[in-house]
Amino acid sequence: MRTSTTYWLVLKFLLIGFFSKAQLFSIQKADSLFEQKIYTIAATEYERCYFFINNDSIRFNMVLKRANCFKANGDYFEAYKNLYRLLDNNLLNDSLRSVIWYECAFNLYLSKYYNDAEKFCLKIAGLPVSTKQSVNANLLYGLILNEKNDYLQAGYKFTDYINQADLTTSKKDSLRKIVAVNYKKENYPKLKSLKKARRLSKVIPGAGLFYAGKPSKALTNISLQLLAVGYTGLNVYVGNYITAATAGIHIIRLFYTGGVNQLNEIVPLQNYKRSRKFNDEFKNAFIKELKQ
Amino acid sequence: MKIRLLIFFFISGIFDLNAQTASDSTRYYNDFNFIIHLSKNKLFTEAEQEAEKLFAANGVNELYKDSVNYFLGIEYYNEKRYTEARKHLVAVSDNVFFYYKAHYLAGNIDAENNMTDSAIVNYNTIEESTNATLNELKQFELAGLYLMNRNYKMFDSLSQNYNFQNPLIKEELENLKKYNIVEKKIKRKSPFIAGTLSAIVPGLGKVYTGNNGQALASFLTCGLIGVVAAENYVKMGIKHPQTIFFTGLFGLFYIGNIWGSAVSVQLVKIEKQLENKHNILVSIKIPINRFFQ
Structure with missing residues (x-):
């Protein structure tokens, strides 16, 4: 009886100790929340595990999983911010670096921070290892260069990806074909130069708008400027010199500078629409082929 | 045998209770540390959620609540998120030594947000x-x-x-x-004098309020439109649409200038008062920052 009582008491204290510690954190609970797609709470649970666990390797994994929660939730920049915490980690070897840097680049790309995403892709290219992520980084880099309208380099990156990726020969051939068709110089989106458009409009009013592909706006602008010139000329004709010199010149100047300045909005918008169409069509075709 | 069993369960029950209290206390302590970790890492949404859970738990020591409010308030304050900072800082009770810092900072926030009445009430309640x-x-x-x-x-x-x-x-x-x-x-200049001066010579009312640049701009604009209107009147007659248009435009600018001069008297006064208010605010913030840093 004495043995049994002592046994129960010891067991009781051990269990209480165990449960009181178990309440601190639970990786299983966090994983289960992630599987149930309750990402926000799962992220907090992973942070709790990160805070209470002493093992560096597990802590590393917790931050990675936390970043995945944000990524799955569509909060890509928050995911990047969490991955950023791992960049100076002592545990990072070259393989792990390629994983983390790739994830950083990917989340930054999805957050539309293309310049920063590009920096991570360049870093991965400098690593002396070949991992799945370092190969995929070529594809990602190509997509980033597309967004930056650097189509020549983007084409090279997609070719690099096809050469390095672990794919069947027929798949590689069909992907090469897509790249070859899209990345012929004549098939690049026709992007307009803002500088050139402004210069044209300064010399011949409305010409910049024609160049930017907005003929109706160009004709309206030319008509308005002609009306302003006509009004000024009429005032000179009837002898209203002061009116012509002030009101007339002011109206001409207003339409002239307006015609030049509206190019600042029109040209980038036109370029964006054209590049967006090209980038989306290529991305959809390439990824569709890759998944087949 | 029965007595032994009873004694066993009695002792075991006491230990259980103690262990439960100890485990709750440990949990609250750990939750508190976790909230501080979240707030220091600027993970405010998660920190707020965890704080809410801690505050809702039974038997949490008030010290934890005050500490959480204080640390969250300070982190929000450092991030210049003053509304949230104030909410937490005013919730710190006088049981803790950082009560004074929390309430003075909350007062600071009120003063900065032009809520001087609220700041006075807050300072008057400080023990x-x-x-x-x-x-x-x-x-x-x-x-x-x-x-x-x-x-x-x-x-x-x-x-x-x-x-x-x-x-x-x-x-x-x-x-x-x-x-x-x-x-x-800070004297209140007369809007009537400013308006009258501008009626005599467009822009003169703005010279009276001290806005010489604006005065020159008003004078030139009104003058030029006036000249154009006069030219049209002389050359084309009063009934010509262009004369009517420019005369109307001149009238609009002329009356607008008189109105603007009258209003600018009040604006100049408000500008000076705001500058002085800013200086007062800086003065009352300096001792708080020095004492509590």
């Missing part, structure tokens, strides 16, 4: 301290806030009757007295 400097600080802050509120009677009463000893507070009080004089000297 008297055994530390004389803290009590002096309270009186000084109240004096500054009354001045911001243009309650000169209360400002004079506090600044003259209270015996300030701390050199920093004394120095800043002198500054407040200077701002008090400036505040009283």
Whole structure:
């Protein structure tokens, strides 16, 4: 009886100790929340595990999983911010670096921070290892260069990806074909130069708008400027010199500078629409082929 | 045997209770640490959620609640998220030693957000301290806030009757007295005179309010439109649409200029008052920042 009582008491204290510690954190609970797609709470649970666990390797994994929660939730920049915490980690070897840097680049790309995403892709290219992520980084880099309208380099990156990726020969051939068709110089989106458009409009009013592909706006602008010139000329004709010199010149100047300045909005918008169409069509075709 | 069993369960029950209390206390302690970790890493949404859970738990020591409110308030304050900072700082009770810092910072936030009345109420509720400097600080802050509120009677009463000893507070009080004089000297110029002057010569009313640049611009604009209207009147007659248009435009600018001059009198006054208010705010913030940093 004495043995049994002592046994129960010891067991009781051990269990209480165990449960009181178990309440601190639970990786299983966090994983289960992630599987149930309750990402926000799962992220907090992973942070709790990160805070209470002493093992560096597990802590590393917790931050990675936390970043995945944000990524799955569509909060890509928050995911990047969490991955950023791992960049100076002592545990990072070259393989792990390629994983983390790739994830950083990917989340930054999805957050539309293309310049920063590009920096991570360049870093991965400098690593002396070949991992799945370092190969995929070529594809990602190509997509980033597309967004930056650097189509020549983007084409090279997609070719690099096809050469390095672990794919069947027929798949590689069909992907090469897509790249070859899209990345012929004549098939690049026709992007307009803002500088050139402004210069044209300064010399011949409305010409910049024609160049930017907005003929109706160009004709309206030319008509308005002609009306302003006509009004000024009429005032000179009837002898209203002061009116012509002030009101007339002011109206001409207003339409002239307006015609030049509206190019600042029109040209980038036109370029964006054209590049967006090209980038989306290529991305959809390439990824569709890759998944087949 | 039965007695032994009873004794066993009795002792076991007591240990159970103690262990439960100890485990709750450990849990709260760990939750508290976790909230501090979240707030220090600027993970405010998660910190708020965890704080809410901790506050809702039964039997949590008030010290934890105060500490969480204080640390969250300070982190929000450092991030210049003043609304959230204020909410947490005013919730700190006087059971903790950082009560004074929390409430003075909350008062600071109110003063900065032009909620001087709320700041005065907040400072008046601050408990008297055994530390004389803290009590002096309270009186000084109240004096500054009354001045911001243009309650000169209360400002004079506090600044003259209270015996300030701390050199920093004394120095800043002198500054407040200077701002008090400036505040009283801000004269209200007459909108009627400004408008009349602008009616005589467009822009002259703005010279009267001290806006010489605006005066020149008004004079040139009105003058030019007037000349154009006159030219059209002479050459094309009063009934010509162009004459009607320019005369109407001139009338619009002329009346607008008179109206603008009258309004600018009030605007200039408000501008000067805002500048003085800013100086007062800086003065009342300096001692708080020095004492609590």
